[in-house]
Amino acid sequence: MKLGALLEMSNGDTPVSHRGMAGLYIDAEMAKRRSDVIEWLNSLFPGLRMPVDASEEELRARLLNGSLLCGILRRLSPGYSNEMRNDNYDSTPENSSENITKFVSVVENMGLPGFNVFDLEQGAVSAVVYCLWSLKDHLLSDVCQDGNSLVRSGGEGRAKPKVLQSTRFAPLSVVVGDGNGHSPASIGEQRRHSFHELRSPHYSQNTHISEPSTPQSPYGGHKFHDVFQLKQGHYYDIQASKISDMMKSNSLDNAPTQSLLSIMNGILDESIERKNGDIPQRVSSLLKRVAQEIERRIATQAEHIHNQNNLIKTREEKYQSRIRVLEALAMGTNEETQIVMEQLQLLKTEKHKIEEKNTHDEENIGRLLKEKEKNDKNTSELAKELETIKRAYKEQYRHMETKSKENQEEFEQKLKEVESYLEESRSRMKELEAISESKTQNWNHKEHVFQKFINLQQQSVKELRSSYDSIKHELAVSQKKWCEESIAFGKRLKVLTDAADNYHSILAENRKLFNEVQELKGNIRVYCRIRPFLSGEDKKHTTIEYIGENGELLIANPSKQRKDGQRMFKFNKVFGPASTQEEVFLDTQPLIRSVLDGYNVCILAYGQTGSGKTYTMSGPNGASDEEWGVNCRALNDLFQISRNRRDTYMYEVGVQMIEIYNEQVRDLLANDGSQKKYPFFPCDLITPINNMHPVASTNDVLKQMQMGNSNRAVGATALNERSSRSHSIMTVHVRGVDLKTGATLRGSLHLVDLAGSERVERSEAIDSTHFLSKLSKSFIYFFYAGGHAKTLMFVQINPEIGSYSETLSTLKFAERVSGVELGAAKSQKEGKDIRDLMEQIATLKDVITNKDEEIEQLQQLRDTSSGYNGNSLSHSASYTIEHKRNFYEERVQANKKVALDQENYSDQSGEHSESGSQWSTDGRRHLKLQAIELTVDPELVSLGDADSEERLSEISDGIISMATETDASITSLTDLNLHGQVKSPEDMKDEKV
Numbered sequence: 001m002k003l004g005a006l007l008e009m010s011n012g013d014t015p016v017s018h019r020g021m022a023g024l025y026i027d028a029e030m031a032k033r034r035s036d037v038i039e040w041l042n043s044l045f046p047g048l049r050m051p052v053d054a055s056e057e058e059l060r061a062r063l064l065n066g067s068l069l070c071g072i073l074r075r076l077s078p079g080y081s082n083e084m085r086n087d088n089y090d091s092t093p094e095n096s097s098e099n100i101t102k103f104v105s106v107v108e109n110m111g112l113p114g115f116n117v118f119d120l121e122q123g124a125v126s127a128v129v130y131c132l133w134s135l136k137d138h139l140l141s142d143v144c145q146d147g148n149s150l151v152r153s154g155g156e157g158r159a160k161p162k163v164l165q166s167t168r169f170a171p172l173s174v175v176v177g178d179g180n181g182h183s184p185a186s187i188g189e190q191r192r193h194s195f196h197e198l199r200s201p202h203y204s205q206n207t208h209i210s211e212p213s214t215p216q217s218p219y220g221g222h223k224f225h226d227v228f229q230l231k232q233g234h235y236y237d238i239q240a241s242k243i244s245d246m247m248k249s250n251s252l253d254n255a256p257t258q259s260l261l262s263i264m265n266g267i268l269d270e271s272i273e274r275k276n277g278d279i280p281q282r283v284s285s286l287l288k289r290v291a292q293e294i295e296r297r298i299a300t301q302a303e304h305i306h307n308q309n310n311l312i313k314t315r316e317e318k319y320q321s322r323i324r325v326l327e328a329l330a331m332g333t334n335e336e337t338q339i340v341m342e343q344l345q346l347l348k349t350e351k352h353k354i355e356e357k358n359t360h361d362e363e364n365i366g367r368l369l370k371e372k373e374k375n376d377k378n379t380s381e382l383a384k385e386l387e388t389i390k391r392a393y394k395e396q397y398r399h400m401e402t403k404s405k406e407n408q409e410e411f412e413q414k415l416k417e418v419e420s421y422l423e424e425s426r427s428r429m430k431e432l433e434a435i436s437e438s439k440t441q442n443w444n445h446k447e448h449v450f451q452k453f454i455n456l457q458q459q460s461v462k463e464l465r466s467s468y469d470s471i472k473h474e475l476a477v478s479q480k481k482w483c484e485e486s487i488a489f490g491k492r493l494k495v496l497t498d499a500a501d502n503y504h505s506i507l508a509e510n511r512k513l514f515n516e517v518q519e520l521k522g523n524i525r526v527y528c529r530i531r532p533f534l535s536g537e538d539k540k541h542t543t544i545e546y547i548g549e550n551g552e553l554l555i556a557n558p559s560k561q562r563k564d565g566q567r568m569f570k571f572n573k574v575f576g577p578a579s580t581q582e583e584v585f586l587d588t589q590p591l592i593r594s595v596l597d598g599y600n601v602c603i604l605a606y607g608q609t610g611s612g613k614t615y616t617m618s619g620p621n622g623a624s625d626e627e628w629g630v631n632c633r634a635l636n637d638l639f640q641i642s643r644n645r646r647d648t649y650m651y652e653v654g655v656q657m658i659e660i661y662n663e664q665v666r667d668l669l670a671n672d673g674s675q676k677k678y679p680f681f682p683c684d685l686i687t688p689i690n691n692m693h694p695v696a697s698t699n700d701v702l703k704q705m706q707m708g709n710s711n712r713a714v715g716a717t718a719l720n721e722r723s724s725r726s727h728s729i730m731t732v733h734v735r736g737v738d739l740k741t742g743a744t745l746r747g748s749l750h751l752v753d754l755a756g757s758e759r760v761e762r763s764e765a766i767d768s769t770h771f772l773s774k775l776s777k778s779f780i781y782f783f784y785a786g787g788h789a790k791t792l793m794f795v796q797i798n799p800e801i802g803s804y805s806e807t808l809s810t811l812k813f814a815e816r817v818s819g820v821e822l823g824a825a826k827s828q829k830e831g832k833d834i835r836d837l838m839e840q841i842a843t844l845k846d847v848i849t850n851k852d853e854e855i856e857q858l859q860q861l862r863d864t865s866s867g868y869n870g871n872s873l874s875h876s877a878s879y880t881i882e883h884k885r886n887f888y889e890e891r892v893q894a895n896k897k898v899a900l901d902q903e904n905y906s907d908q909s910g911e912h913s914e915s916g917s918q919w920s921t922d923g924r925r926h927l928k929l930q931a932i933e934l935t936v937d938p939e940l941v942s943l944g945d946a947d948s949e950e951r952l953s954e955i956s957d958g959i960i961s962m963a964t965e966t967d968a969s970i971t972s973l974t975d976l977n978l979h980g981q982v983k984s985p986e987d988m989k990d991e992k993v
């Protein structure tokens with residue numbers, strides 16, 4: 001009892017074995033409790049047969065698998081058996097701990113001390129023993145109390161408190177009946193309620209509260225409230241259903257006890273008041289129910305008080321045992337001291353073990369801490385490393401991601417390209433397939449055609465073979481025939497060759513005949529052309545009265561009577577205003593052929609300003625083919641005929657262009673721009689200018705002409721004045737070589753642009769003699785050339801009345817020039833002779849006047865150029881000089897012959913010389929002119945040879961003697977004229993008009 005008291009003093013709730021000094025007593029107490037527990041277990045499980053004094057370890061061994069504990073729980077609640085894993089005592093280790101845990105949980109739910117599973121497995125068994133002991137004690141005392149309670153509560157079951165409804169405990173199987181006919185189950189139920197009401201901490205708390213504070217159900221509360229609020233005498237009136245509802249609900253359970261008592265009192269009072277003593281069934285049920293509730297509450301209160309008493313008793317016992325322990329300690333017996341010391345020693349040993357264990361644990365802890373630190377360090381390093389790797393991986397990931405994106409884009413781009421390429425390839429493939437298909441078809445078709453063709457060819461070959469044989473035969477026949485024909489052709493060819501040999505002689509004959517025809521037409525031809533009225537001119541009045549088909553022209557003087565004012569002229573031809581350029585050129589065309597046959601041709605136009613000279617010679621500005629003038633047409637013909645004759649003659653063509661102004665000559669095509677002038681002598685067509693420019697076409701000639709005209713303008717000091725008084729001559733020289741005989745022909749075409757006639761007259765031609773001596777000095781040059789050349793003059797007429805006097809004088813002059821008179825041919829010849837003589841007189845007078853001076857000049861020239869080197873002359877100059885030398889040589893020889901036969905001179909047709917010129921019939925006159933030519937030709941003189949000098953003195957003598965003779969002739973002619981034996985042409989014309 002002392003040990004138990006000690007145990008209770010140390011700790012009434014937890015059986016701890018380490019309690020210092022009181023351990024010894026505790027162990028004793030624990031041993032007692034262990035034996036009590038074993039005894040209780042043996043009673044619960046008869047087959048267990050465990051020794052009562054079994055040690056803690058033996059007990060641990062029996063309880064360790066949890067089967068016994070499981071059995072206890074089944075005893076507590078059969079329903080719980082399903083939750084327990086094993087019902088055998090030999091439970092498996094897998095579920096033993098689970099069963100133990102469940103058991104502890106149930107016990108603790110009962111408000112009893114539990115234990116840890118560790119306690120049962122390795123730790124102190126005393127905790128387990130104490131738990132079982134408490135359970136046993138609790139159950140045994142509960143059985144006793146329940147028995148009492150049940151007896152007090154009567155047979156009917158009570159409504160269980162709500163706080164216990166979730167409890168799963170079942171009544172112990174050892175429970176006995178209550179003796180009032182209640183079934184064990186209902187008793188068990190009641191006991192269970194009772195048990196929990198007494199043991200549950202929740203219940204313990206609730207039981208101190210005798211009355212519920214508030215109704216737990218609004219419905220129940222309401223019902224109860226209604227009943228409670230009833231006034232006396234009304235309980236009998238409450239409907240049965242309402243009472244039934246109220247009783248079914250738990251409103252009575254939650255109602256305050258005072259209220260229940262009030263209801264009960266009210267019912268009883270009402271019953272008393274009614275005095276009949278009969279209480280309605282429903283009210284009595286209510287009354288009964290209220291009474292039961294009150295009874296239950298009283299019983300609960302009683303139990304609570306009983307428990308309180310027990311607690312107080314237990315505490316009292318505790319305190320008693322503590323007092324006893326303290327008394328025992330105070331008494332201090334040796335035996336107990338020794339026991340205590342032993343216990344203490346055991347405790348020390350145990351403490352030492354525990355301390356060792358603690359030290360060992362601490363060492364382990366230190367080691368573990370170090371390991372932990374090390375591990376932490378490793379962990380941090382690893383974390384860092386991991387972080388670094390992570391970062392690197394992230395970087396790499398980003399890089400890979402970027403690269404992947406780029407690759408993706410590139411891939412997509414390439415994919416697109418490939419797709420487009422694929423698409424293109426497909427379309428291309430389709431195209432190619434289509435082409436291939438069409439080509440295949442084409443080839444098939446071609447093959448078919450080719451096959452057909454081969455068949456045809458084979459057929460043809462067969463035919464050709466047969467043809468070949470027949471042709472071969474025909475060829476043999478033809479060859480024979482051809483041989484025969486060749487022989488015949490050879491004979492004919494011989495005839496043709498003979499004919500060709502005669503061709504040249506025929507050509508020469510033809511040329512001679514053609515020339516004779518031209519001569520018959522006259523070597524000086526004068527054509528008159530009347531230009532049409534221009535816009536703005538008075539077309540109603542004209543000076544032209546009549547134009548005959550044979551060259552007759554009748555003009556009228558507007559200021560005189562009809563007959564008096566008229567004058568008739570006769571020319572080779574008169575072209576009216578309507579004549580075209582082509583018509584005008586038609587008569588000129590044959591003369592061009594003469595140029596190529598080796599004759600000199602001179603074409604010139606004469607007339608007042610604005611009369612159409614330029615129009616006739618050159619055509620208007622920007623002329624079309626139809627408007628081309630004589631110049632262009634003549635040149636075109638010249639080159640055309642030369643081309644036509646290329647098989648028989650080879651022609652070379654060159655041009656010269658000179659200006660005659662104020663009796664001086666200037667080269668208009670001088671390349672060096674020199675303004676050198678030479679004295680002018682109207683004698684022959686040979687000019688003192690040696691500058692020859694080769695040309696090959698009309699255009700070349702026109703270009704040269706253009707250049708000459710521009711030089712003419714540039715050289716002018718007073719252009720208008722000069723152009724009105726100067727004449728320009730474009731000479732086209734032609735040299736033709738007969739390809740067969742090698743004979744040479746030389747011809748020339750002079751295209752002359754004369755100054756306006758009226759200006760010359762106004763300035764110089766005051767009287768006719770002076771006019772002839774001055775004006776015709778230039779013209780003589782051209783007209784005299786008529787002796788050697790064929791001269792063609794266009795007399796241009798302006799039909800306006802205002803130009804009558806100009807027209808008249810122009811026509812008069814032209815008439816004189818043409819030598820065509822209306823009278824007899826003889827007189828024409830006489831007139832011509834007189835005119836020739838007068839011309840000669842005029843010319844020679846001038847020549848003689850300047851002779852001495854010129855001879856003097858020539859002498860000087862010869863002296864200064866005696867050392868002159870002829871090799872330095874230009875090619876063209878040497879050509880000209882050589883040409884002239886030959887030319888003059890021939891002429892001198894001819895003149896010598898003429899001189900010997902002076903007295904018997906007659907017209908000599910003369911052989912066609914190399915120069916192509918026809919010699920004049922007047923030997924003396926010719927001689928004089930040759931002398932002049934030699935005198936004025938500085939190049940010839942400059943040669944300075946002895947022959948030239950001899951000839952020069954010879955000719956000079958001749959000139960002087962001829963001049964004397966000419967003077968004598970003039971005198972005699974003048975005398976003749978004065979005596980009326982010979983009339984001048986002027987007088988003859990006037991007489992006729």
Ligand SMILES: Nc1ncnc2c1ncn2[C@@H]1O[C@H](COP(=O)(O)OP(=O)(O)OP(=O)(O)O)[C@@H](O)[C@H]1O
Binds near residue numbers: 530615616620796
């Ligand atoms: N036969 C013609 N048909 C039509 N118009 C013409 C004819 N003859 C001359 N004319 C015109 O008359 C004008 C004068 O002619 P042109 O210039 O040829 O005269 P010209 O005698 O050369 O004058 P100048 O002496 O002043 O140079 C020009 O406008 C020219 O076109």
